[in-house]
Amino acid sequence: MRPFSFQKPGSVEEAVAVVEPMGVAGQGGAFHAGGTTVIDLMKLHVLQPPSLTDLGGVLERGIEEGEDGTLRVGAGTTMAEAAEHPAFLRAPVLSEALWKAASAQLRNVATLGGNLLQRTRCPYFRDNVSACNKREPGSGCAAKDGINRLLAVLGTSESCIANYPGDWANALILFDAVLETRSGGGGREIAFGDLHVPPGEDPARETILGDDELITAIRLSVPEWASRSVYTKVRDRDSYAFALTSAAVALDLDGDTVREARLAIGGAATVPWRAREVEDWLAGRELTEDVAVEAGRRAFAGARGWGENDFKIPLGRDTVARGLMEAKAMTPRNSGDSQ
Amino acid sequence: MTGRIGAAVSRIDARKKVMGEARYAADFAVPNPLYAHLVTSTIGRGAITGIDESEARTVPGLREIFSHANPLGLEPDGMFSTGGHAQQGWEPFAGPDVRFYGETVAMVVADDILAAREAAKRLRVAYSAEAPAAVFGAEGLEPEELPDMALSSGDLDAAMEAAAERVEVEYDTAANTHNAMELFATTAVWSGKDLTLYVPSQWVEGFRAGVASELGIAPERVRIVSPYVGGGFGGKGSLYTFTPMVAAAARRLNRPVKLYVTREQGFTTASYRAETQQSVRLGARADGRFTGFEHKGRELSSRPDTYVVNGADKTARMYHADAVRTGVTCVHADRQTPGFMRAPAETPYYFALESAVDELARRLEMDPVELRRRNDIDAEPVNGVPYTSRSLMECYDMAGEAFGWRDYDPAVGSMRDGDWLVGWGCATAAYPTQMAPCAVRVHFDRTGRARVMVASHDLGTGAYTVIAQAAAEGLGLEVDRVEVELGDSRLPPGTIAGGSISTASNVSVIQIACERIMQRLGTTPERIDVAAVFDAFGQGAIEEYAEWAPRGSRPNARGGLYGAEVGIVGGPEEEYTAFAFGAEYAEVRINRWTREIRVPRLYGAFAAGRIMNEKTATSQYLGGMIWGLGHALQEKTEIDPRTGAVMNDNISEYIVPVNADVMDVRAMMVPEEDTLVNPAGIKGIGEIGIVGTAAAIANAVHHATGIRVRHVPIRVEDLIGTG
CATH class of the missing domain: 3.30.365.10 (Aldehyde oxidase/xanthine dehydrogenase, molybdopterin binding domain)
Structure with missing residues (x-):
């Protein structure tokens, strides 16, 4: 293991002042919260930061409920805490996307801020040997013609087909979330939908965060009707597996007619992927099985398979259709109901 | 009496395992060890053209780097299927050739584990790479038909012709890797000319013979210790190249050496279940009676080694058929030997x-x-x-x-x-x-305690427990009066823990030993009064050493016990x-x-x-x-x-x-x-x-x-x- 220094700042201000840039744009510096990504990649020597800036005890932790369904989530809140929080249980997609992710042990330490920045599981990124534009800009992409069963079909480029592996971001993106960040230059707010950057020609850059920029809190607004919401996750085993495809769905229904639909796709895209055109198309329609199937088709209209992962296109369509029909079949909670 | 044969006895080693007292091979602390780390190839076929050690040598605590450029002087012992004890037939450091992706190309030894890993990462191995043929469908595979393993009876073509309905189809199975919870590891300690190896093993006798042969020393100088195994599944049944490497490195450096093989390295430096392609023809008359059955398999192996499992030899014995034909082809590829x-x-x-x-x-x-x-x-x-x-x-x-x-x-x-x-x-x-010859020593004393000693293995299967039950039955004791020692090559030779042979073999030999003890004591398990029979015997303890060879064994198979001969018989005989x-x-x-x-x-x-x-x-x-x-x-x-x-x-x-x-x-x-x-x-x-x-x-x-x-x-x- 490469020697590195471990810094224990006493505050967020100190953390962003002392963090050393990792040298790859968009990684947000070598911060260490739960460590479930950064330590893993350090063991593989994929990441070799000169120092880790530990955020233990520094990051805001917990969920505050405001008026009108607004929530403020401390970036240091663990996945396990959030999955069980009453505010998240009221919009099941937020809770399900958390407890269907990873394992109990990981959820107990992984933080929500870090979870949003989870790195890809692309084996060519992780093997530290193969051509990978994300790990070594300009080296090429071994995944395009390789073992790419788990990789992306949406948002890819000739430079990179690595998928965004996380789950919770796909639920969060439904709720017009805003990130509060801090960096050496002060604080700012970022619309969550703008955080991740599709690979394009520069897959090493994954987010718009600066090297010393730290997510400190997440604000989101959860409408009461989001009690009709699901996270449909298709995977190779029933627990502790990354999504092959997933659909985050929230529905506002008037009888069988869609007042408003929100839809995001996971497992199959390079970034958390909100399907706004499909949402617009669904609005005002009676949600039948045919409409759900057509919504799935539209959600993957621009998809491109790379061989082994071709099946993710039909599977993704069906995942969307299943998610919509499962959400429709739900009996939403009454307002004011809480656990 | 409780806890005898057939009873639902809880594992007698359960408490030790739950309390962390059961010591697995890598748990044995040895004084003043060095730590080894493997470096594996990043090409699938070709040769090493150079190893640049300069950066690795800057790591504080580095002791030595072994590779084909600084070999360990090991002689290949030979594959299991050819009468040896090793998983593969060649020595990685014998030359610069690379035969599969992930093959061991160097072993770094340092003062601590982090230094070893860091130096391993800093070793720069240069290759001349060729395109490998590593999977079915690749160009450059070398099929080797094995006609001696084929079966044929009756006129298959006529039988298929006579069928009212038939299926003629192909089936494929994927490569699998054992992934036992317990990672591979080896610790080597020399004491003068005597070597002790702590290594997870399903065959301590075979490992002893294989290591001795690779090092060029007498088997009696080698002791293999593996009292508990954290999952074997066949993956710890033959000797891997890294174990004699660690032994030789310890001899060279005059210090104990400890190696942990990482999860990733376990996928390539150890064995696996190879892919198969199979064709089946099965015909039946209208009443369902099978007319003909043909089963042919193609199995991947490495370039040098012929390894097949040839399951058609077993499927051919399952059902009625007027005619049967089987065949197997070993398809040599740029892969590890399965x-x-x-x-x-x-x-x-x-x-x-x-x-x-x-x-x-x-x-x-x-x-x-x-x-x-x-x-x-x-x-x-x-x-x-x-x-x-x-x-x-x-x-x-x-x-x-x-x-x-x-x-x-x-x-x-x-x-x-x-x-x-x-x-x-x-x-x-x-x-x-299936069964194999084995030996046992049973010690029994006046306090009513017995001890069973055999170089057999418990892979988490319950071997300790059923062996204790067999002795309890044979000596008329409660099961908690029996202690069992396993997993040490100093014990009387046991069988390989493979082929589902252990229990049948162990219990058969324990029965013999216990019967003889009962005879010598002039009693039976049913009516034994321990104190009285030992008083009459005139000695406070008795020991019996027994051997057993199953029916169908070669003549003098018991002699083979002392040469790590496998001796498995059974199945279709x-x-x-x-x-x-x-x-x-x-x-x-x-x-x-x-x-x-x-x-x-x-x-x-x-x-x-x-x-x-x-x-x-x-x-x-x-x-x-x-x-x-x-x-x-x-x-x-x-x-x-x-x-x-x-x-x-x-x-x-x-x-x-x-x-x-x-x-x-x-x-x-x-x-x-x-x-x-x-x-x-x-x-x-x-x-x-x-x-x-x-x-x-x-x-x-x-x-x-x-x-x-x-x-x-x-x-x-x-x-x-x-x-």
Whole structure:
């Protein structure tokens, strides 16, 4: 293991002042919260930061409920805490996307801020040997013609087909979330939908965060009707597996007619992927099985398979259709109901 | 008396394991060790052109770098199948050649583990690379037909011609990696000319002989210690190259050396279950009676080594057939040599056989259980050799009754439940009853305590417990009065822990030792009064050393015990055909949208002669069935055809079942008495549980969906349209 220094700042201000840039744009510096990504990649020597800036005890932790369904989530809140929080249980997609992710042990330490920045599981990124534009800009992409069963079909480029592996971001993106960040230059707010950057020609850059920029809190607004919401996750085993495809769905229904639909796709895209055109198309329609199937088709209209992962296109369509029909079949909670 | 043969005794080593007191090979602390770390190749075929050590040498604490440029002077001992004890037939440091991706090209030794790993990372190995042929379909594979292993009886072509219905299909199985919880490791300590090795082992006798031969020293100078094994599954049954390397490095550096092999390296420096391609032709008359059966397999191996499991030798003995033909081809590729993995021959080949039987039942419009019943036999069809016992249909009846098979509606898709497509399937499991010569020392004293000593192994299977039960039975003691020592090559030679042979062999020899003790003490287990018989005996303790060789062993097989000879006999033999049998039923549920396959019920019934311990036996069966579930739906070692690299060399992406996947799994036992197999009447249960599961699940998938998937694992993409 490469020697590195471990810094224990006493505050967020100190953390962003002392963090050393990792040298790859968009990684947000070598911060260490739960460590479930950064330590893993350090063991593989994929990441070799000169120092880790530990955020233990520094990051805001917990969920505050405001008026009108607004929530403020401390970036240091663990996945396990959030999955069980009453505010998240009221919009099941937020809770399900958390407890269907990873394992109990990981959820107990992984933080929500870090979870949003989870790195890809692309084996060519992780093997530290193969051509990978994300790990070594300009080296090429071994995944395009390789073992790419788990990789992306949406948002890819000739430079990179690595998928965004996380789950919770796909639920969060439904709720017009805003990130509060801090960096050496002060604080700012970022619309969550703008955080991740599709690979394009520069897959090493994954987010718009600066090297010393730290997510400190997440604000989101959860409408009461989001009690009709699901996270449909298709995977190779029933627990502790990354999504092959997933659909985050929230529905506002008037009888069988869609007042408003929100839809995001996971497992199959390079970034958390909100399907706004499909949402617009669904609005005002009676949600039948045919409409759900057509919504799935539209959600993957621009998809491109790379061989082994071709099946993710039909599977993704069906995942969307299943998610919509499962959400429709739900009996939403009454307002004011809480656990 | 409690805790004797057959009782559901809890493992006598359970408390030690739960309390962390059971020491596995890597747990043994040795004074002042150095730490080794392997460096593995990043090409799939070619040669090392240079090793730049300059950067690695800057790491503080580095001691030495071994490679073909600084070899360890080891001589290959030879593969298991050629009479040696090693998993592969060549020594990695013998020259610059690279024969597969992930082959050991160097071993770094340093003062501590972090320095060793860091230096290993900083070693710059330059290669001249060629395009490898690492998977089926690649150009440059070298098929080697093995006609000596083929079987033929009757006129197959005529028999197929006479069939009213026939299936002629191909089946494929994927590469699998053992991934035992316990990683591979070796610690070597020299004391003068004596070497002690702590290494996870399913065969301490073989490891001792193999290491001695590779180092060029006498076997009696070597001691292998492996009292507990954290999962073997066949993966720790033959000697890997890194173990003698560590021993030689310790000798060279005059310090103990300890090596941990990482999870990733375990995928390539150890063995695996190779991919197979199989063709099956099976014909039947209108009444279901089989006319002809042909089963041919192609199996991948390394370039230098010929290794096949040849499961058609077993599938050919399963059912009636007027004519039988089998064949096997070893396909040499740029890959590691494969090796044993739980039911090595049966797991892939019964998937093909039992899928084909199901396909034929469909063509005949016959219940698949009934089709098997009509082809049930008393003697295997190749040479007409009778079975010692065969309770196959009793297994189908018992498990089928519990499962509710009488409600089976064969129409595809007939059992839909809302959004879930439900299917039922069944398959036969079978495993040859095998044994090997072994020895034991039983010590018994006036305090009423006994100690059983044998170089056998407990892989988590319950061997400590059933051995104690056998001695308790033979000496008339409570089981908690018996201590057991295993996993040390200083003990009387035991068998390899493979081929489901351990219990049958150990119990047979323990019976002999105990009988002799009873004779010498002039008593019987039923009426022993310990204090009185020892007073009469005139000595406070007695010891008996016994040997046993199964019927069918070569002459003087007991002598082979002292030369690490394997000596396995059984299965299809000249006089008798000995198999354990089972029947497995699976229910699958498949989401109609997204096609994930779940297995809410998996029921198996097994007949394996005398059961030593209902509790540990149940665990063995359940473990096998659950692994079968993973084999059917999840496990696949993903090889990049361009490089030969394993792309899922971790237990996150190498998927095995988790608790959520395992629902109602039941193992039932059909009582069976078989006095012909061995004096103990034991058939062995370690492997049979996995054998029928994949086909049962595949057949259920067909019943649910109408889609016949002829490969494993069966995954979502096999059931989803691509439109």
